Amino acid sequence: MNIKDLYYFQRLISTQSYTQTAADFHVSQPTISQAIKRLERHFQTTLFFRQAKTKALVLTPSGQQLLLAANDIIANWQHVNESIGHLRQHTLRLGVEPSVGERYLPALTQPIVEQDLLKSIHTVEMGANQLVKQVLGGQLDLAISCNLDQTLDERLAVTPLKPFHFKILCSPEHALTKLEKPTFKDALQYPFVILNATYLNKLVFHQLAEQLSIEPQVMFESDNSTLISGLVRENLALGFISDIGMAPTDDLVEIPITDVQAPSVHINLIRRAHQFPIGLFKQVMDIVEDTFNVKVN
Template sequence: MNTRDLEYFMAVAERQNFSAAATQFHVSQPTITLAIKRLETEFGDTLIQRDRTHAQAHLTPAGEILQRRAKLILQNLALTQQEIVQSKATTIRFGLPPIIGTVYFPRLAGKLMADGILSHIRTREAGSDQLLKELQNGDIDIALLESIQPLPNDLLHTQLLADRPFHVIVSNQHPLAQRKHISFHELVSERFVTLNDNFIHSAALTAYSKAAGFKPNVIYKSPDINLIKGLVAENLGVSILVSDAIKAGDEVVALEISDALTERFNISLAYRQGFVPNAMQRQFINDLKVLK
């Protein structure tokens, strides 16, 4: 089977017109017609019904089946081509969420430098949801992803590397600053400042608030973790933050959350199922696995 025939078929299926498909690929209409006939011979069924009166082409039931399968076939071929190119590459296309990059990734930098890998990394910083899409599409090859639950995905190989609890942070001047633990329902009257929706902290805040029976009064969102900690330090609101992001000198107090929820800050290594890393990529993956 000629994969170009599948591309022609997909164009006809999308545009519902042979001439439009021919124009898209800069070929003659008979070229498109012959490609469809070859596919129909291959599969032993009519794939497209032509309405010459209205210059339209409609998929038959067999054509609809092929359209669904052909889309996956062509996507997998494109991924294969990208991975073959990347297998010879001297760079590593790596996805890294900002908070992992700020808090955790620096711990690995020394090892990566010693292994001669650090200068070969081409980092794409974005939220985990966006990186997940780019990983599946083949735009990046390896990623560290954050989630509030373990990260199963049939298209990806994932390995949980570390998990951390969330804490409530309050100002040193806040009445709760003398506490060690807190139940989330005690925060029903508080103002919240939080990382924006590109971070899983927003989802964690929603989960804890829902379990406590209230909707949080979020007065401000930001992608800047230091800004959020600064606003809390000024006693403008409270927040929820992964424990390791709280450093000495932040002028905030971290309170353990006593509610028995399963939501945690999970860090997972992820790459596509079937991805065959080259030697440098394999070393990079092994270095990432030491993150704890």
């Protein structure tokens, strides 16, 4: 069976036209017809039939199964072509979530420079959800991302690098610091400034508030952690931070969250499950894992 036959089959079902499919691939219409016949001979079944009134091509159960499989095969084939192309060029595309990059990118960059890999690695910065989509879509080879553990796609190979936790950030003058054991429920009486949807903080913040059935007062959202620290420092609001979201500061108070069940969250190194870690790919994975003090098998 030729993989081109799967391309023809996939496009034919999409266009519903032998003529259009042939034109899209710059081949003759009999070429498309012969491809469909080869597939049906191979699987010894009918893949679709033409509806009498509308002339639409209607998939049989076997055709539906083949189309699902064809979609995966074609996507993986395209990823393989891209990956081998990057291997030939000795390049790798690495995505990094902003909060991770802010804290760890300098430490990651040093061994990359020492191993003379700087020109081979193209680094981009984007939010967690977008990183996952781009790894799955083949636009990125690797990504370092903060993720809720239960939300990761089974098509990804995931290496947990570091767990992290969330805290309340406040000014020493804030009323919350006067309580003996301040809780997240106590904190929700006051306005917050939080990181925006580029970060995982916003999702976790609202999940925790939902556990208490309290609508939080969000005064401001930003992707600038320095701005958030400044507003907290001026005692205008509370902050909601993670271990990696902001660097520790001596003039602000961090209050742990103990009265609600926080989700399990990690910084992860993610790649497509079928992407084999060899060559430059393996070098970069080793650098990332060593930076986060993960034992490499």
